[in-house]
Amino acid sequence: MSKLWVYGPSTALGSERIDVAELLEQYGPVRPDFMDKTGFHTLYATPDDVSAMDLAVESIEKIDDGWWRDAVDGLVHVSSTSVLTAPGNAHLLQARLDLKKETFVLDINDACTGFVRALAVVDAIIAAGLARTVLLVAADTYTKLYDPSELKVSPLFSDGASVLIVSGAPLSNVPDGVVAHEWEIIASTFRSEGGHAADLCITPDALRESGHLTMNGGAVYTFVLRNIAEVVQDLTDQAGSLDDVSWYVHQGSRTVVTAVEKVLNAEQGSLFRSAGYGNVVQSSIPFQLADASGDESTIGFLGFGVGLTIAGAVVRQRRI
Structure with a gap:
């Protein structure tokens, strides 16, 4: 098996806090043990004008880019709530981050298993020599996919994003605060x-x-x-x-x-x-x-x- 050098992750959540108990009180009734079974008491949503790509950028901007920008030559983005049907958010993100045009860019339309499967894809991309250092980004805004009254889903999901920097070799000049x-x-x-x-x-x-x-x-x-x-x-x-x-x-x-x-x-x-x-x-x-x-x-x-x-x-x- 090949070795990978992994930096991060960095994460971002929607800015609007949702109290699940209040949500259920407004749109219920539900079974008395509902929250015990779901387990969630607080969720986070994005405003209407904030997209999954915006959340992705927020998670990336939390990592100072002075040490990784020149090394990154791959971008894999996992999402099922892209801004456009095509192209997906990876290509829009490449432009937003002003990454070089030679960057290997790949969109993966996936959801709950997306991180595990995308990690396997990034491993294969690096092993094949298609890229040496890849931004592995996951971002979704599921709270935009339903009304709050739809209690089969609304008490479960938050809008969130994450990024890992995955490389086939150690990167240099990594700041002390970055987990590696x-x-x-x-x-x-x-x-x-x-x-x-x-x-x-x-x-x-x-x-x-x-x-x-x-x-x-x-x-x-x-x-x-x-x-x-x-x-x-x-x-x-x-x-x-x-x-x-x-x-x-x-x-x-x-x-x-x-x-x-x-x-x-x-x-x-x-x-x-x-x-x-x-x-x-x-x-x-x-x-x-x-x-x-x-x-x-x-x-x-x-x-x-x-x-x-x-x-x-x-x-x-x-x-x-």
């Missing part, structure tokens, strides 16, 4: 059941530029239960053992994370970390990494959702 690691992907696995796409999807909508989000939460939960044990076994077979892995799991809801914890033999409640900011789609794992100590020697990623898909990876990690 050496990564080696030692296991990865992916599952898709496109026949269940309608259970969690964004469809065209005359009233919303980015479309309309619909979700059958029970079907998504059943999909995860149907596949998670097989995915974990596949990662075990590749990595040899998962005993020392520190896990970062997509924060779909407390209920689904609890189900994953049981399969991983993790302490109940230990992997649900997003009560204060909600489900930020493909940025879910980077948000957790931003809050982590970064000292773990082996980390694992599990994402699941839109597709329906599930993806996992195990990474050896060394802080540098």
Whole structure:
């Protein structure tokens, strides 16, 4: 497996705070245990004039660009709420950041498993020599995809963005405040059941530029239960053992994370970390990494959702 030098992540949230209890009081009623099952008490939305690309730029601008700008020759952007249908936000972001025209630019239309799958793509891009240093950006504004009264989705999602700088070699002149690691992907696995796409999807909508989000939460939960044990076994077979892995799991809801914890033999409640900011789609794992100590020697990623898909990876990690 090739080694990657990873810097960050940096993250950004929507500026408008949403109190979930107040949202439910306004548009309910709901079951008494609703918030216990979802797990989220606070969410964040963007104003109407702020796009997913604006959030992406905000996350990038938090990293001083004096040390990485000249090194970056690749940009991979993951989103399902791009400003335009085509081109996607990666190309618009390349112009917005004034990156050189030789930059390898790629848009990935993905969601909840987007970070795990995009990391595999970036690894392949670097290994193939298409780029040496890649900005891996994830950004979405899901709160624009539904009305607040749609309680199957509105108490779950926040608008968020994240960025990692991923390189095939160590970068120089890295500021002291930037978190840096050496990564080696030692296991990865992916599952898709496109026949269940309608259970969690964004469809065209005359009233919303980015479309309309619909979700059958029970079907998504059943999909995860149907596949998670097989995915974990596949990662075990590749990595040899998962005993020392520190896990970062997509924060779909407390209920689904609890189900994953049981399969991983993790302490109940230990992997649900997003009560204060909600489900930020493909940025879910980077948000957790931003809050982590970064000292773990082996980390694992599990994402699941839109597709329906599930993806996992195990990474050896060394802080540098």
